[in-house]
Each structure stands twice: as structure tokens, then as C-alpha cells.
Amino acid sequence: MNSENTQATxxxxxxxxxxxxIRDSQTGLLKPFNFARLLEEVPExxxxxxxxxxxxxxEPIDSSDMHPxxxxxxxxxxxxxxxxxxxxxxxxxxxxxxxxxxxxxFMLENLGxxxxxxxxxxxxxxxxxxxxxxxxxxxxxxxxxxxxLPVVPEVCVYFEYKLYRGNRxxxxxxxxxxxxxxxxxPALAEAGVHIQFNTAAFLPMPAAALxxxxxxxxxxxxxxxxxxxxxxxxxxxxxxxxLKAVILETFGSGNATRQPWFAQMLExxxxxxxxxxxITQCAAGRVEQGRYETSSAFARIGVVGGSDxxxxxxxxxxxxxxxxxxxxxxxxxQLSVSLRGELSQVI
Ligand code: ASP
Numbered sequence: 001m002n003s004e005n006t007q008a009t010x011x012x013x014x015x016x017x018x019x020x021x022i023r024d025s026q027t028g029l030l031k032p033f034n035f036a037r038l039l040e041e042v043p044e045x046x047x048x049x050x051x052x053x054x055x056x057x058x059e060p061i062d063s064s065d066m067h068p069x070x071x072x073x074x075x076x077x078x079x080x081x082x083x084x085x086x087x088x089x090x091x092x093x094x095x096x097x098x099x100x101x102x103x104x105x106f107m108l109e110n111l112g113x114x115x116x117x118x119x120x121x122x123x124x125x126x127x128x129x130x131x132x133x134x135x136x137x138x139x140x141x142x143x144x145x146x147x148x149l150p151v152v153p154e155v156c157v158y159f160e161y162k163l164y165r166g167n168r169x170x171x172x173x174x175x176x177x178x179x180x181x182x183x184x185x186p187a188l189a190e191a192g193v194h195i196q197f198n199t200a201a202f203l204p205m206p207a208a209a210l211x212x213x214x215x216x217x218x219x220x221x222x223x224x225x226x227x228x229x230x231x232x233x234x235x236x237x238x239x240x241x242x243l244k245a246v247i248l249e250t251f252g253s254g255n256a257t258r259q260p261w262f263a264q265m266l267e268x269x270x271x272x273x274x275x276x277x278x279i280t281q282c283a284a285g286r287v288e289q290g291r292y293e294t295s296s297a298f299a300r301i302g303v304v305g306g307s308d309x310x311x312x313x314x315x316x317x318x319x320x321x322x323x324x325x326x327x328x329x330x331x332x333x334q335l336s337v338s339l340r341g342e343l344s345q346v347i
Contacts, residue, residue, distance in 0.1 A: 008086040008143035009051040013077060014038065015070065015100075016060030017093030019120040019131040030123065032060035038091075041124045042132055050143045053085070063093025063100070063119075068319060071100055072214035075107035078115060079212035086150055087114040087142030091135070094119045094171055094179050097157055101166025102316035105155040105340040107213050110206035114142045114152040117166060118159060121177055130177040134159060137191045144195070151197055153205050154341070156188055163189035165201075167313040167342040172283065183284035184308040184344065203341050217244060217322035222311060224249040224281065231261045238269045245275040245318045245331075247311060254278045254287030254305060255294035263297040273328055276303040277335055279314050286344065304335045307343040317342060 014020060020038040021030040035056035039045065045052060055077060057070070078088050092100055101117050108115065118138040120131030138158045144151040155166040160178040168185040189197045219242045223234065237246070246269070250256050266276060278287050278298055286308035289298045298305070306314055317339070321331045338345050 007049055007051055008145060009053065009084065010087045010089060010139060010142045011078075011081055011085045012052050012054045012089045012091070012139070013074065014054070014056040014060060014091045015063070015066075015074070015093075016057065017063050017091060017097075017119040018122065019091050019093075019118075019124050019135070020060060021062075021123045022125060023123075030062075032062065035060070038124055042135060044132070044136060045139070048139065048143075050139060052139065061093075063096040066093070066096040066100060068103065068216045068218055071103040071107065072216070074100070075104055075212050075214055078104075078108060079210060082113070082210055085113070086145060087116065087152075089135070089138045089142045090115065090117045092117050092119050094121065094159070098166065098169040098171055098180070098310065098312040099316060101155050101157050101169060102310075102313040102342065103216075103320065105165075105167045105342065106316055106320035108155065109211040109213060110208045111155065111210060112153045112206050113150045114144075115155045115166075116142045116152075116163070117155070117157050121175070121179060130160060133161075137161075137195065141189065141195060144197075149205065151199075152188060152202060154188065154203050161191045162187045163191075165203075165341055167316070167340055168310065170283065170310050170312060181283070184286070184310075185341070213320065213324065215323035216319040218319055219244040219322065220246065220315065220318050222247045222249060222315065225251060225256055227257075229257070231265065234262065234265050238265055238274065243274055244322050245277065247277045247279050247306075247314045247318065248303065249281045249311060250278055250287065250295070251281060253285065253291050253295070254280055254289050254298065255292050256298070258294055258297075263301060266297075266303065267301045270302050275318070275328060275331055275335070277306050277314050277318060278303050279306040279309055279311050284308075286346070302332070304332050306335070307346065309343040313342040
């Protein structure tokens with residue numbers, strides 16, 4: 001697809017993660033090391049006809065320490081250097097990569113260039129590392145252009161030969177190189193002998209200029225239902241000080257216990273202005289409130305059905321919307337529509 005004469009320029013950003021880790025000789029634990037050494041492990045990069053500039057976070061982290069402050073920093077870096085580059089590659093630990101990809105998709109409104117998140121299951125300095133292929137192909141994807149336009153105008157996750165829409169991904173395997181799934185949306189590209197782009201699945205190229213939103217509100221909770229859940233637990237979560245919104249992780253197509261105390265507690269919380277988003281615990285498929293009797297109360301009391309959104313996308317979307325100074329009704333309306341391709345709208 002790279003049919004251009006001019007050299008593509010990309011910015012490679014290192015936040016941390018296994019790809020750049022080394023085993024501490026004293027403790028035996030994996031910890032982040034320095035970015036320059038990571039690049040030394042991939043001499044292949046100098047063979048690319050792509051100009052690669054780099055930016056490393058001063059203190060690389062294991063992505064389990066990721067937080068919205070770093071999402072905002074990342075979005076700010078991409079926003080302030082947007083005009084200079086054809087695409088961006090973000091090296092990130094796989095543990096919370098789907099959360100960061102989701103958050104960036106909301107923060108970068110009208111994105112028209114690729115932002116590819118990648119990492120690895122084995123450090124790049126180890127012989128069997130998956131990091132080299134992930135890094136090299138991500139750079140190629142971020143640099144790909146066609147008719148002077150970047151090929152992929154989205155925030156994506158690239159792992160083990162597959163490119164996915166970032167806000168559709170879920171880390172499902174802690175061990176396999178193939179660590180991510182996109183259960184409800186097809187891959188955007190597959191890397192074999194050639195990189196095959198599934199252009200029909202891309203978001204449309206935006207007509208307006210990039211807008212970067214960095215404000216978020218983290219006063220949310222994820223309440224995963226299970227048989228035997230107690231009123232005390234639900235009560236405690238719903239009375240968390242400052243709470244603004246709750247993702248209810250429900251059974252199957254969005255179902256929950258019919259015990260009266262449960263619906264009553266939700267209704268009370270809704271009266272207090274708390275927003276509820278219904279997302280299924282199933283890895284694939286979608287929420288259909290009202291299909292079963294066990295979900296019929298939700299629509300009546302004002303719980304928003306999350307369709308086939310992942311919990312990761314739901315968390316990022318709620319934090320983003322709560323940060324935008326919208327009314328409760330506006331937030332509820334935006335939750336059930338697709339803002340960045342994060343859910344399938346059923347008409
Ligand atoms: N714990 C690591 C992290 O998320 C795992 C990885 O990089 O894949 O940073």
C-alpha cells in the first residue's frame with residue numbers, strides 16, 4: 001500500500017511494558033529498562049525507508065501502573081506533534097493496552113492518522129521474542145500511505161500478525177503470543193507475506209481537524225455480578241463517595257438477578273444521578289435489554305444497554321464522557337451510540 005515517493009515519518013513512543021523489560025539479576029523480576037537499549041536490539045529498524053523519531057517516557061512503567069494521567073500525556077504528545085508525522089507507534093505493556101487504546105480513541109476526536117499500540121509477551125532482548133515482529137510490522141502499518149493519505153485512520157492494537165480496532169480489543173491470553181481478541185469486530189489488517197488491509201472495516205477519514213480531549217473523570221465503578229452477590233456488597237459500591245457511573249457486568253445478553261432489592265438499589269442510585277451501563281460478562285455478543293425477564297427492569301429504570309462494547313471501552317468511554325461537562329441525559333444518549341466505532345448500533 002505504500003505507493004508514495006516521499007519518505008514516511010513516524011513517531012515511536014515508549015511507555016514501558018515487557019517489550020523493553022530486562023530480568024533483574026538480584027530479584028529475578030522483570031522491570032522496564034532503557035529505550036536506547038531496546039532499539040539496539042532491533043538493528044533491522046535502520047534498514048527501513050522510514051524516518052523514525054523516538055520519544056520515551058522518562059520513567060517507563062509496567063502497564064498495570066497505567067493511569068488516565070498518562071493517557072492524557074500520550075494524547076497531548078500525539079496532538080502537539082500530529083502535523084509532523086504520518087503515524088504513531090506506542091510501545092505499551094499488554095496488560096492494560098486495550099484500556100489505553102480505548103481511551104486514546106475517545107481523546108483523539110477526528111483522528112485521521114494511525115496510532116498503533118503494540119508490545120510483546122517476551123522482552124525484545126530474548127531470543128524467542130515476539131517483540132521484534134510486533135514492532136517492525138507496527139511501524140510499517142503506521143507508515144503506510146495511499147494517495148498521500150495514511151491508510152489506517154484509527155487507534156489500533158497490533159499483536160501477532162493481526163491489527164485490530166483498539167477499542168474493540170480485549171487481552172484474553174496471558175501466555176500466548178496471540179494475546180488479544182476483537183470478539184465483536186473484524187481485524188483491520190492481517191500481516192502475512194503482505195499486509196492485507198481490510199479497508200471496508202476502517203472508520204471513515206474525518207472531515208474535520210483533530211481535537212484532543214484530555215479531561216476525564218475517574219469516579220466510576222465496575223460491578224461484576226455473580227450468583228450469590230449480597231445486598232451489602234452492591235450497597236457499598238453504590239454508595240462509594242463521589243460515584244458518578246457504574247458498569248454493570250451482567251450475565252449473557254444483559255441479565256441480572258430478579259431479587260427485588262437489586263432493582264430497588266439501582267433505582268435509588270439512578271434517582272441520585274448515578275449512570276448505569278450494562279455490559280455483558282460474555283467475551284462475545286451483545287446486551288439486549290428486555291429479551292429476557294431478567295433484564296426487563298433495566299430499560300424501565302433507565303440503565304443504558306452497552307450493546308457489544310467491551311468493559312475496557314466502557315470504562316474509557318464513561319471516564320471520557322464524564323470529563324466533558326455534559327448533562328446526565330446527554331451522557332446516557334452518547335453511551336448508546338457509536339462515537340469511535342466502539343459498539344455496533346442495532347437499528
Ligand atoms: N506486565 C506487562 C505490562 O503490561 C505485560 C506486558 O508487557 O505484556 O506492562
